[in-house]
Amino acid sequence: FGVVYSAVGGGQLFIDLAMRMVGKSRGGGAKVAIVGSSLMGTISGSAVANVTATGVFTIPLMRRTGLSAERAAATEAIASTGGQLMPPIMGIAAFVMADLLVIPYAEIALAGVFPALAFYFALFASADLYARKHGAGTLRDEDFEGIAPMASRIHMLVPPVVLVGGLVMGYSAQIAVMFATLSCLLVPFLNKATHYRLRDLPSMIFETGQQAAVIAVPIAAIGIVVAVAIQSNLALKFASGLISFGGGSYVVSLALVILGCIIMGMGLPTVAAYIIGAILYVPAMESLGVEPLQAHFFVMYFCILSMVTPPVSLASFAAAGVAKTDAMKTSVVAFGMCAVAFLIPFAFLADKALLFQGSVMQIAIAGVGLLFSTVIWAMGITGFIVRDLNRTERALLLACGAAAMVTQTGSLIWSASIAASVLYVVLHVVFARRNNHHGHGAARGAR
Structure with a gap:
């Protein structure tokens, strides 16, 4: 075929x-x-x-x-x-x-x-x-x-x-x-x-x-x-x-x-x-x-x-x-x-x-968790989200992504890894945008 x-x-x-x-x-x-x-x-x-x-x-x-x-x-x-x-x-x-x-x-x-x-x-x-x-x-x-x-x-x-x-x-x-x-x-x-x-x-x-x-x-x-x-x-x-x-x-x-x-x-x-x-x-x-x-x-x-x-x-x-x-x-x-x-x-x-x-709910939660954890791993291996990541940040994301992937959905390690990843990505984006905003403001003030 x-x-x-x-x-x-x-x-x-x-x-x-x-x-x-x-x-x-x-x-x-x-x-x-x-x-x-x-x-x-x-x-x-x-x-x-x-x-x-x-x-x-x-x-x-x-x-x-x-x-x-x-x-x-x-x-x-x-x-x-x-x-x-x-x-x-x-x-x-x-x-x-x-x-x-x-x-x-x-x-x-x-x-x-x-x-x-x-x-x-x-x-x-x-x-x-x-x-x-x-x-x-x-x-x-x-x-x-x-x-x-x-x-x-x-x-x-x-x-x-x-x-x-x-x-x-x-x-x-x-x-x-x-x-x-x-x-x-x-x-x-x-x-x-x-x-x-x-x-x-x-x-x-x-x-x-x-x-x-x-x-x-x-x-x-x-x-x-x-x-x-x-x-x-x-x-x-x-x-x-x-x-x-x-x-x-x-x-x-x-x-x-x-x-x-x-x-x-x-x-x-x-x-x-x-x-x-x-x-x-x-x-x-x-x-x-x-x-x-x-x-x-x-x-x-x-x-x-x-x-x-x-x-x-x-x-x-x-x-x-x-x-x-x-x-x-x-x-x-x-x-x-x-x-x-x-x-x-x-x-x-x-x-x-x-x-x-398993049930539809179990399949949905496990599937979304796996897809999310692979994206977190990709961020860590690439070393970038909206700005470059240092070694500590990359190690954190790689560890969280791997832990969420290889543990039972809903377990303590899975939940902690997903939560830590979400928290870090949100804070990373917020602070990166804030720094960009301050940088643009300083540039306008200098002009």
Whole structure:
């Protein structure tokens, strides 16, 4: 579906939508990359493929607004990686998760809403604050000249709607994707502006086969590993061994799971790494008292984050190649920029309401608290709100943001962290504006 939809113009539509939505704001180049790549990521299923497809357009845009090559490449790598987390069409691993848990994919997509929003809230807030701090400009008028009118292409949103609708209505992923792909081939002919050439069909089929082979070969090999693990009871033995090695410690055992997921994700497609992780690590986490949905999301999340984790961060390397800059520097910058993403899985371990498990009120409070805490973290990591922050202020915000993320919603630490963050931000804004007002008054008096 992703290959065909991109080939008939759907991918460019997402980029153009992002340009219209956020391109004219401060630091618009980075924001276009974040919004556009997040949309593209929902149909590509591969961080590296997403980078190579959108990075050739978004990275030069970011460079024109004043970002360094490393930061531009890192922003694209992170945004493309997060696309596999973004509902309603998440990466292939999410569909596998639905099969393993024997629940409808719609429940997986719903559970992924707040983890994905938190990921992109933090990235978007960091891009905005960084632009304000360093004076990054907006995109030029000529950057918008090549964008075709949206009205003549709005029907190209039908294929994703067909896919999402099929999944929500309870059809299998295969059936929903089949009808969505069929709509990709028919819908463009509703308007002359979106016609494609029929002679391009063979290349679409060939590229689809290529992408399927990249995933199918390692999964076929992993099938042998999975069969052996099940027949020999290896999974349970590994789980007990992991807990024993961690000394029965919840934190140490989770650290070992994270390490294993990231190492596997460095050398395997995300879905392949997730399948192995689900077989080996999920039973260990369940033994520690973690519920199945939380455990599966935790494993999948870190397998995805391996794409931007040094020393082998494939998405960062691909983005560095597009930007023609140092791959390892880009990888380090990307890791620092998305450090908050490594805390988000602990948030939904601490409170399952973040995976839409609980009452509406519990889910709403937990979700808003998580989004707020990621923005607070972004302020601390960027070192700016309405003026530059000193080290103490940054440390305070980082500590409050992290504490609010990894503790149970409504707990004493969560409440104190949220309250302290709100109080500090309000006082910071009030005093900064008062100082600016006094400064302007003194300047007028001097004149």
